[in-house]
Amino acid sequence: MSNPSLLILPGDGIGPEVMAEVRRIIDWYGAKRGLVFDVSEDLVGGCAYDAHGTPLHDDTMAKAQEVDAVLLGAVGGPKYDSLDFSLKPERGLLRLRKEMDLYANLRPAQCFDALADFSSLKTDVVAGLDIMIVRELTSGVYFGEPRGIFEEGNERVGINTQRYTESEIDRVARSAFELAMRRNRKLCSMEKANVMESGVLWREVVTEVGKDYPEVALTHMYADAGAMQLTRWPKQFDVIVTDNLFGDLLSDLAAMLTGSLGMLPSASLGAPMANGRPKALYEPVHGSAPDIAGQGKANPIACILSFAMALRYSFDQGAEADRLEKAVERVLADGLRTADLLGQEGVAPVTTAEMGSAILAALDASL
Ligand code: IPM
Ligand code: MG
Numbered sequence: 504m505s506n507p508s509l510l511i512l513p514g515d516g517i518g519p520e521v522m523a524e525v526r527r528i529i530d531w532y533g534a535k536r537g538l539v540f541d542v543s544e545d546l547v548g549g550c551a552y553d554a555h556g557t558p559l560h561d562d563t564m565a566k567a568q569e570v571d572a573v574l575l576g577a578v579g580g581p582k583y584d585s586l587d588f589s590l591k592p593e594r595g596l597l598r599l600r601k602e603m604d605l606y607a608n609l610r611p612a613q614c615f616d617a618l619a620d621f622s623s624l625k626t627d628v629v630a631g632l633d634i635m636i637v638r639e640l641t642s643g644v645y646f647g648e649p650r651g652i653f654e655e656g657n658e659r660v661g662i663n664t665q666r667y668t669e670s671e672i673d674r675v676a677r678s679a680f681e682l683a684m685r686r687n688r689k690l691c692s693m694e695k696a697n698v699m700e701s702g703v704l705w706r707e708v709v710t711e712v713g714k715d716y717p718e719v720a721l722t723h724m725y726a727d728a729g730a731m732q733l734t735r736w737p738k739q740f741d742v743i744v745t746d747n748l749f750g751d752l753l754s755d756l757a758a759m760l761t762g763s764l765g766m767l768p769s770a771s772l773g774a775p776m777a778n779g780r781p782k783a784l785y786e787p788v789h790g791s792a793p794d795i796a797g798q799g800k801a802n803p804i805a806c807i808l809s810f811a812m813a814l815r816y817s818f819d820q821g822a823e824a825d826r827l828e829k830a831v832e833r834v835l836a837d838g839l840r841t842a843d844l845l846g847q848e849g850v851a852p853v854t855t856a857e858m859g860s861a862i863l864a865a866l867d868a869s870l
Pocket of ligand 1: 593596597751
């Protein structure tokens, strides 16, 4: 049998630095656990635009469709701000999500014990927090037609369309219920059924799917109230399912509960391929952080934990994913902090590569 294949797209800004640490972890799994991956690397985002005049070359898109999983760093930067919308680095990422049909975006917000006092919220509100946001990723207002800026009378009008079909809601709801079954059997669905028809349909379809999962306690919340409850008492939630735009906002909010965006991974999953694995793309929740790019300051943990999610969700290596997550916990407990995690005086930050080395050492120690 051939090795599982990984396409690595480091992207822009801090993407290449954090991905370099992931490559060391991937090599470690090959050398120490016999888990050898066929790794290829390519361009996405601004760097792809610089090289090819497009944020995602067709050849790269084709490769992404063939591999077992894609690992992405980050895209974007101020250099590309004035580009036409269709050429912006973000379009490369959105094209991958759309053409791979990665409809279920899993965004865990987990508070590491060692960082509980790092949150802007009180420690008892966030200590032990472990929630999962399932964000619909390929439809809704991000992709709905009509869209554009049009002339209307003597002024212009900007239009985007929130649009969901029953089947689009059904499939992401099923992903969320399946996850809830493997966790604490609690699912909260968020929309704005009080003002949006798409929200009314969302609630109806999620309720209907829920009949297939009688063990899961399903609740519904308006997304604005959900935002409030997430900051008031986040531990009331386990799995949250919501649409593309609300999911974008709520997952940033949830991320910040944990103290640092630099810690959080994500998985974007689609339908199973012929080999039974889901189409999948893994990426940190954080962006390309152009202000600190190239300085060795970036926190590689979100990207490393994204690889842990790949081990779990694409490669059936749950025990190895646990091992990697424990190694991260270990170095944090030992007090290692990249610059984004510094709050205490007198603690010097470690570099991106030093954090990577420490996690490798913790992996060695786990054997
Ligand atoms: C995210 C980002 C993206 C989004 C951008 C970069 C297109 O904010 O992954 O949350 O809005 O989906
Ligand atoms: Mg976002």
